[in-house]
Amino acid sequence: TTVHGEAELVLLRTRGFHPWGQLAKPRHGHLAVPLDGTHALLLGGHAGGNYLDSVEIFAGTAMRGFPLPVKLRLQRAHFTVTPLSAGGFLIVGGLGPDNPAHQPEVLTAAGSIPVRPVPSRAPSLEAVSLGVDEVLLFAPYCQFRYRK
Numbered sequence: 120t121t122v123h124g125e126a127e128l129v130l131l132r133t134r135g136f137h138p139w140g141q142l143a144k145p146r147h148g149h150l151a152v153p154l155d156g157t158h159a160l161l162l163g164g165h166a167g168g169n170y171l172d173s174v175e176i177f178a179g180t181a182m183r184g185f186p187l188p189v190k191l192r193l194q195r196a197h198f199t200v201t202p203l204s205a206g207g208f209l210i211v212g213g214l215g216p217d218n219p220a221h222q223p224e225v226l227t228a229a230g231s232i233p234v235r236p237v238p239s240r241a242p243s244l245e246a247v248s249l250g251v252d253e254v255l256l257f258a259p260y261c262q263f264r265y266r267k
Contacts, residue, residue: 122147122166126177126184140182143175148196151177152208162210162226163195170194170215174226192231193219201246201254209254211237212244220244 124145128137142161149164149171157179164171172191175184191210198213207227213219220242223234237244239258247255 124184126182128179139179140177141184142177143184143186144171144173146171146173148214150198150200152200152202160208162200162208163191163198163213165196170196189226189228189230191226192224192233193217193222195219197242199244199246201248203248203252203254204250205252209234209246211246211256212242214242 122145124142126139126142128139129135130137144166146161146164146166150162152160152162154160154176159177159179161175161177161184163173172194174187174189174191176187177184193215194217195210195213195215198219199211201209201211203209203225207225209223209225210231211223221236221239223237225232225234237256237258241258245257247257249255
């Protein structure tokens with residue numbers, strides 16, 4: 120029932136877990152997007168009784184998270200993130216206080232941009248990038264295509 124903000128490093132060779140720093144904000148149900156070998160973007164999630172719209176970058180070399188000035192348009196947890204070839208990320212689905220499942224957004228360094236709502240209100244949507252800013256979304260009973 121407690122949300123922790125610790126990061127751990129897993130060494131597959133030794134099958135060992137090692138403390139690896141603190142997140143800027145404790146969270147669960149968030150998404151972590153690898154940026155390079157030492158940095159990850161942490162988006163949204165849930166912290167105790169609140170859904171989050173915060174975005175942070177976790178720097179592995181510094182062993183800590185740093186909050187970013189951009190935010191998700193809606194507070195959400197348990198969603199899908201798909202990188203777009205022109206930059207940014209398509210964020211779809213999830214749970215939250217404003218029913219974010221049907222309202223996708225594109226997150227860029229400049230902020231969040233709303234996208235036309237998805238006909239399905241299913242909270243779990245899977246997304247597959249088709250390249251050149253086209254993403255195919257799979258809901259339990261339907262398929263949709265996002266085009267920039």
